[in-house]
Amino acid sequence: MTVNVRNPLSTLRSGLGAAFAAVALLAAGGAQAADLNALIWCDHSDPALLQPFEEANNVKVNVKEFEGTGAGLAIVDQSQPGDWDVMVIDSIDVPRGIEKGLFEPLPEDKLPFADLFPEVTMDKSTVVDGKRYGITEKFGYNTIGFNKSKVDPADMQSLASLTSDKYKGKIAIYDYYLPVIGMAALAIGKKTADLTEADLPALKAELLKMKANAKLVGEVTASQTALATGEVDILVGGGEWVTAGLAKENPALDFSIPKEGAVLWSQSLAMFKDSKNKDMALKFIQYILSPEGQARLATSACYWGMPSNKKATLTDEQKKILRFDEQPGFLARAQAYPAPNADLDKKMQDMWTEMLQAQ
Amino acid sequence: MSVAGTNGRALPWALVTPALAWTLLFFVLPFIAMGLSSLTAHEGGALTLANYSQFFTNPSYWRAMVNSLEVTATVTVISIVLAYPFAWILAEQVPERWQRLALMLAVLPFWTSYVVRSYSWLLVLAQNGVINRALTSAGLIAEPLQLANTRLATVTGFVHFFVMLLTLTIFANLKQLSPSYRKAAADLGAGPVRTFLHVVLPLTLPGIMVGAFLTVVLCIGDYITPQILGGNNELVMPQLVMMQIGRRGDFPLASALSIILMAVVTVAYLACARWLKIERA
Numbered sequence: 001m002t003v004n005v006r007n008p009l010s011t012l013r014s015g016l017g018a019a020f021a022a023v024a025l026l027a028a029g030g031a032q033a034a035d036l037n038a039l040i041w042c043d044h045s046d047p048a049l050l051q052p053f054e055e056a057n058n059v060k061v062n063v064k065e066f067e068g069t070g071a072g073l074a075i076v077d078q079s080q081p082g083d084w085d086v087m088v089i090d091s092i093d094v095p096r097g098i099e100k101g102l103f104e105p106l107p108e109d110k111l112p113f114a115d116l117f118p119e120v121t122m123d124k125s126t127v128v129d130g131k132r133y134g135i136t137e138k139f140g141y142n143t144i145g146f147n148k149s150k151v152d153p154a155d156m157q158s159l160a161s162l163t164s165d166k167y168k169g170k171i172a173i174y175d176y177y178l179p180v181i182g183m184a185a186l187a188i189g190k191k192t193a194d195l196t197e198a199d200l201p202a203l204k205a206e207l208l209k210m211k212a213n214a215k216l217v218g219e220v221t222a223s224q225t226a227l228a229t230g231e232v233d234i235l236v237g238g239g240e241w242v243t244a245g246l247a248k249e250n251p252a253l254d255f256s257i258p259k260e261g262a263v264l265w266s267q268s269l270a271m272f273k274d275s276k277n278k279d280m281a282l283k284f285i286q287y288i289l290s291p292e293g294q295a296r297l298a299t300s301a302c303y304w305g306m307p308s309n310k311k312a313t314l315t316d317e318q319k320k321i322l323r324f325d326e327q328p329g330f331l332a333r334a335q336a337y338p339a340p341n342a343d344l345d346k347k348m349q350d351m352w353t354e355m356l357q358a359q
Numbered sequence: 360m361s362v363a364g365t366n367g368r369a370l371p372w373a374l375v376t377p378a379l380a381w382t383l384l385f386f387v388l389p390f391i392a393m394g395l396s397s398l399t400a401h402e403g404g405a406l407t408l409a410n411y412s413q414f415f416t417n418p419s420y421w422r423a424m425v426n427s428l429e430v431t432a433t434v435t436v437i438s439i440v441l442a443y444p445f446a447w448i449l450a451e452q453v454p455e456r457w458q459r460l461a462l463m464l465a466v467l468p469f470w471t472s473y474v475v476r477s478y479s480w481l482l483v484l485a486q487n488g489v490i491n492r493a494l495t496s497a498g499l500i501a502e503p504l505q506l507a508n509t510r511l512a513t514v515t516g517f518v519h520f521f522v523m524l525l526t527l528t529i530f531a532n533l534k535q536l537s538p539s540y541r542k543a544a545a546d547l548g549a550g551p552v553r554t555f556l557h558v559v560l561p562l563t564l565p566g567i568m569v570g571a572f573l574t575v576v577l578c579i580g581d582y583i584t585p586q587i588l589g590g591n592n593e594l595v596m597p598q599l600v601m602m603q604i605g606r607r608g609d610f611p612l613a614s615a616l617s618i619i620l621m622a623v624v625t626v627a628y629l630a631c632a633r634w635l636k637i638e639r640a
Contacts, residue, residue: 070608169505175591178606216508216590231486231507342402345607353419353602356594 035060036280039072039087041267042302043138044288049296053287059280069093076102081274085281091122091266092339094134104273105131110282112289116308119331120266125339134268137288138297140305141255141334142179143262145227145238149252156256159187162236163209172226173210173217174237177352182263182338183236184210192263192335197344200351207355210236217356220303227253240322241265244304247321257330264334266308298322397614401607410615423599424619430510430595431579434517435571441518442525442570443563449526450533462530466523473520477587480516481507484588508590516584521577525570532566533559568634575627580620596620 038044040063050061066072069090076084089097097103113121116136126134144156151170155161162171162183173180182192184206190199215232216222224242226232228250235242239262243253269288271281287293294312298305306322307314314324323330340348400407414420445465453461468476483489484506491503506512540562544554582597591598596616603613 068605068608070606071604074604074608074610176606215505216592218508218591219586222587222590225481226508229482229485229487342607346609349602349607350417350419353417353594353599356591357419357422359593 034277035062036086036277036284037062037064037084038284039064039066039075039084041065041067041088043297043300043305044088046296046300046302049288049293049300052292052296053284056287057280057283061284069096073097073100073102076100076272082272082276084272085275085277086284087270087272088137089134089268089270090337091120091134091136091268092125092337094122094125094268094270095128097270098128098133102270102272102274103133104271104275104278105133106135106271106285107282108132111135111286112309112311115311117306117310117327117331119334120264120308122266122268122336126268134270135285135289136266136308137269137294138305139264139266139308140241141239141257141262141330142174142176142183142237142265143239143255143257145235145242145253145255147227147230147233147250147252148254150230150233153254153256156234157258159183159258159260162187162234163206163213165213167234168213169215170233171210171214172223172232172235173214174223174235175217175219176237177349178337178340179263179265180210180237181207181348181352182335185338186258186260186263186335189260192338195338195340195344197347200347204351204354207351208358211355211358237263239265241303241305244321245301257333261333261335262330264331264336266337267305393614393617396611397618399611401609401611410612411619413612414616414619419594420599420616423594423596424623426510426593427579427595427597427620428623430513430517430585431575433514434521434578435574437514437518438521438525438574439567439571442522443529443567445522446526446529446533446566450530462527465526468519469523474583474587476519477516477584480512480519480588484512484515507588508592510589510593512588512590513585516588517578517581520584521570521574524573524577525567528570528573529563529566532563536562565634568631572627572631572634576624579624579627 036059038061042065044050045063045065050063053059054061064075066075072087072089073096076087087097087102094103113135117139120136120139122134122136123132126132126136144159144162146153146156151167155164155166161167181195181203184203185192185195185199188202188206190202195203211217214236216226218226223235223238224246227235227238227242228246239255243255246253269285271278271285275281288297289309291309291311291313294307294309295314295318298307298312298314299318304322306324306327314322319325338348397410398406398408400409414424449458449461449465471479481488485491486503486505486507488507490506491500494500495503536559540558541554544558549557579595580597582601585595585598589595594602597620600613600616600620603609603616
């Protein structure tokens, strides 16, 4: 006979985790079994996006926002199986959820794959053992966002401008290490997919040169505010996700895809294996990937981005702001986010910390 | 007698049980969980001290603690220097009937959201903000000064908040001070300055220390103000803790850094403990 004795501290920790998860779920809106519970980024909490789906399917979508895959997966870790139905996740991080056994394979035949930009399906990350676990719903670029009334747009066609004296003190850096390290890699002629530990010293030197030119390193709101208020003229790591939403108020804000290339960001939707509401979860994913859902997601109040579905029902003006028709050229020059393993990821984050602390 | 005795002992316990339960549930148990987490590896979950050793071996992490201590010390000293005369004017110079209103006006900024207040400071200190525009218009500077996104901005945001807090604790202390102390000092030939330095200041030290302790605790653990006003041009400890969680979800390292921060706060408490004792009536 085998008796399983649990470490009392482990029991305590898991008990506390479950309690906190219950509170998180309550905070998400007092979930009921028939509701759809979604772990999302802020662009999915726009009522203009959710209401049409809720009304059409007579369902309440309870959303819980998170920032960063680590924080999202921690919420799942502390939840009971079945608490969550769908999750928005960085496409490159889909494997992290698969490794934890969290996600359900998606039925490709029931999703509009043929209509997606083929460059953004991110099969290397979203398909494992022939099964698809994530579908790209939105994408864009971490590149150079700028105010074209303050800088020479021709200069913005090269990453070298970011470290030139001409723009010293007029630059903000987006505070997310992976895409900006990706941009540093492009600046020194490295491919983002090939980065190894041996590249770190050269990347660090490039980051320090950027920091020496920068006025601030800010998260989404801070960097967006700095560009919008004229505190800085250039945002390293910026792109349509910063400039498009502000286009009406400030049409001078724009972005470039420099000659060295840009870093492609991409977010995916995944369904939880333990979802108790898989039919509705699939309907939600189908809605978000539909031309109407894609147009609403692309122009969400929180931030704009390119819809992954080419048939998104955007207006001509919205397409112009997102530079929809230029995408084939942009995508040809873009490179994926660096996707380091856990060890290199930690070293990259520590390098970023050193850059932040550098005076 | 024995029943009455038991009841007599039970009542105090019954009264403090809710507070004890609250502390146990929302401080002791989470603290134990955090301590346990800090001793496990991020990958694999094995027992390890590596999370603590990282702090002592990585100069960037160590620098975050130095930044935190420097900012906290600066904020505490400036806040005391500004709050003391303010509290003294309120307690000694403002007529009794206006004191309540004056105090309410003094703490009015407390009524606004902490985040909103920080963003407001960002607008005041920005390149196109009130200060730079005023200085430029007056011809005092040709180019705008970099005030926002600096340590100066972080300290300014903190001081605005903590001056109010210290004013309250020092004001309360000054009001408790019997006028007879000052009269006695005057009778013994001490002038106003000597009376202040040798009588009033030492007797208001508890108010200063209580306010200073609260300032240290709240300032060293604050994430919002350095994040909004500091521009990430240097990291303080709470920002370093948050960095570990965002993408990588490294809760063990975040826990270890938090416990180190708590240890520093404990040292601050011990330094102030003499003045933080609750006086029994």
